[in-house]
Amino acid sequence: QVQLVESGGGLVQPGGSLRLSCAASGILFSINRMSWYRQAPGKQRELVASIGPGGRTTYPDSVKGRFTISTDSAKNTVYLQMNTLKAEDTAVYYCNSYRVGRDIWGQGTQVTVSS
Numbered sequence: 788q789v790q791l792v793e794s795g796g797g798l799v800q801p802g803g804s805l806r807l808s809c810a811a812s813g814i815l816f817s818i819n820r821m822s823w824y825r826q827a828p829g830k831q832r833e834l835v836a837s838i839g840p841g842g843r844t845t846y847p848d849s850v851k852g853r854f855t856i857s858t859d860s861a862k863n864t865v866y867l868q869m870n871t872l873k874a875e876d877t878a879v880y881y882c883n884s885y886r887v888g889r890d891i892w893g894q895g896t897q898v899t900v901s902s
Contacts, residue, residue, distance in 0.1 A: 789813035789891055791882045796896030803872050803900070809865040809882030809893060816840065816858045816865075820885045823856060823867045825878035825898075832881070836867055850876075872900045 791814070795807040807823065814821075822837040836856035837845045844856055855868040865882060877900050882893040 789889075791884060791891055791893035793880065793882050793893045793896040796880060796898045798899045798901065799872055800902050801872060801874060801900055804868070804870045805872065805898060807867040807869070807880055807882075807896060807898070809867075811863045811865060811882075811884065814863070814884045814891065816860050816863075818886055819889075821856070821858060821865045822883045822885065823854075823865075824881045824883055825876075826881070826895075827875075827878040830878075835880070838865075869898070872898075874900050876900050 790812045792810045793807060799805050817840050820837060820839050823835050824832050825835050826832040835850050836854050838856045838858060846854060853871045857866045879895040879897050881895045884891040
C-alpha cells in the first residue's frame with residue numbers, strides 16, 4: 788500500500804523548533820522527489836522544502852536557513868526540521884512524493900506558532 792503519514796505537528800512558541808516526520812510506505816526515495824508543503828487558512832498550498840533522488844535540496848526564501856529536509860531510507864521516513872519558527876509558519880503541513888505519473892499526498896499535520 789502506497790501512503791504517507793505525517794506526525795510531529797503541534798503548538799510551539801515563536802522562536803521555537805519542531806521536527807515533522809513523514810512515514811512512507813511503498814515509496815522509494817531513490818526514484819521519487821520528496822517534499823513538504825504547507826497551507827495556511829485562506830492561502831494556497833506552497834512548497835517549503837524538497838529533496839530529489841540525488842539528495843539535492845531546495846527551499847523558498849521564506850524558510851531558507853531555518854528549515855531542513857532530510858530522509859532516512861532505513862526508516863522510510865522524511866523529516867522536516869523547523870527552527871526559529873514564526874507566527875507566519877502556522878499552517879497545515881503536508882508530505883508529498885512525486886515522480887512522473889504518480890503524485891502522493893499525506894493527510895497533513897497542523898503546526899501552530901503562537902505565544
